[in-house]
Amino acid sequence: MNLKLEDLPGVGEATAQKLRKAGILSVEDLAALSAREIAQRVEGLSEDRAFSLAKEARRRLGIGIYTAKQYLEKRRSQPKLSTGIRSLDELLRGGLEPGITELIGGYGTGKTQLCLQLCVTVQLPPEKGGLSGKAFFIDTEHTFSPDRIPAIAQRFELDGDSALENVLATYAVNTDHQMELVHEAAQYVKRENVKLIIIDSLTAHFRSEFPGRENLVARQQKLNALIHQLIRLSMIYGVVVVVTNQILDIPECFPGMKPSKPAGGNIVAHGCTFRLWLERSKDLTKITILDSPKHPRASTLVKLTEEGVVDADAS
Numbered sequence: 001m002n003l004k005l006e007d008l009p010g011v012g013e014a015t016a017q018k019l020r021k022a023g024i025l026s027v028e029d030l031a032a033l034s035a036r037e038i039a040q041r042v043e044g045l046s047e048d049r050a051f052s053l054a055k056e057a058r059r060r061l062g063i064g065i066y067t068a069k070q071y072l073e074k075r076r077s078q079p080k081l082s083t084g085i086r087s088l089d090e091l092l093r094g095g096l097e098p099g100i101t102e103l104i105g106g107y108g109t110g111k112t113q114l115c116l117q118l119c120v121t122v123q124l125p126p127e128k129g130g131l132s133g134k135a136f137f138i139d140t141e142h143t144f145s146p147d148r149i150p151a152i153a154q155r156f157e158l159d160g161d162s163a164l165e166n167v168l169a170t171y172a173v174n175t176d177h178q179m180e181l182v183h184e185a186a187q188y189v190k191r192e193n194v195k196l197i198i199i200d201s202l203t204a205h206f207r208s209e210f211p212g213r214e215n216l217v218a219r220q221q222k223l224n225a226l227i228h229q230l231i232r233l234s235m236i237y238g239v240v241v242v243v244t245n246q247i248l249d250i251p252e253c254f255p256g257m258k259p260s261k262p263a264g265g266n267i268v269a270h271g272c273t274f275r276l277w278l279e280r281s282k283d284l285t286k287i288t289i290l291d292s293p294k295h296p297r298a299s300t301l302v303k304l305t306e307e308g309v310v311d312a313d314a315s
């Protein structure tokens, strides 16, 4: 289904142009925004009219009420994104799906390496575990390494140059910019066939810009808005979203308690659909499904190699 703005009742060329000028390029964009957001962006459009437009957009896209059976069939028909790691795909029952997947871990555990690998696997056709799409990579730590992409692509029998062309990468300089880039990503999703959005890392700028307890409320509010925009993007456009997150050491903790926890508190914990925890010991990284609405807690061992992240027992 490829609906245009002009396909909506009452949207003529002039209104469609006004919407496009405001960055609302597709019916999906309309469906994703609240009436207030649309009215604020589009000159001369009332909130009431924006409400009817957004409602009609959602109706046309089939965003409605389904039986659990229909829901299940819809989910089953959606291809999953292979992580490129056989044992992890098995634990995830096929791979990653729309929603936010959070990769949590300390320094050097392989979060960025796995993100780079997903930038490659997303390009594979569905029969090879991919989504035949592009990746949109928002780097906040200056650790995006394009030279790793051809090396990983080779393992999946993809041409290195084409693999590089299919990854759109950008650097977010601060939290405002990070938010702006997430909004911009929506425009690339349709235009460039983006099927995967990555933020590496979700929390780093927030931690440095809003230090201490006194800034906690403002930080969490902003982080919450960002996560909700990501959820909307994922649900309306059907893209897979992957974010990375650091762990914090807890200086005073009770005996037996894990002396570390993911950054971002409850907002991130509740906002992310699937949480994977990466822990490194010597040459191997243990990946644990920490939290998921549909998978049991389980772990697998992987290793970081020149060709990407592979099963620990891969030769």
Ligand SMILES: Nc1ncnc2c1ncn2[C@@H]1O[C@H](COP(=O)(O)OP(=O)(O)OP(=O)(O)O)[C@@H](O)[C@H]1O
Binding pocket: 105, 106, 107, 108, 109, 110, 111, 112, 113, 114, 141, 143, 246, 304, 305, 306, 307
């Ligand atoms: N070309 C390569 N060949 C083999 N291993 C590599 C290669 N490049 C990176 N690695 C491994 O990946 C590790 C870094 O992993 P990565 O950058 O994904 O960590 P991270 O979890 O993102 O850490 P941070 O929290 O610091 O961002 C290195 O310590 C190294 O062991």
Ligand SMILES: [Mg+2]
Binding pocket: 111, 112, 113, 141, 143, 200
């Ligand atoms: Mg990293």
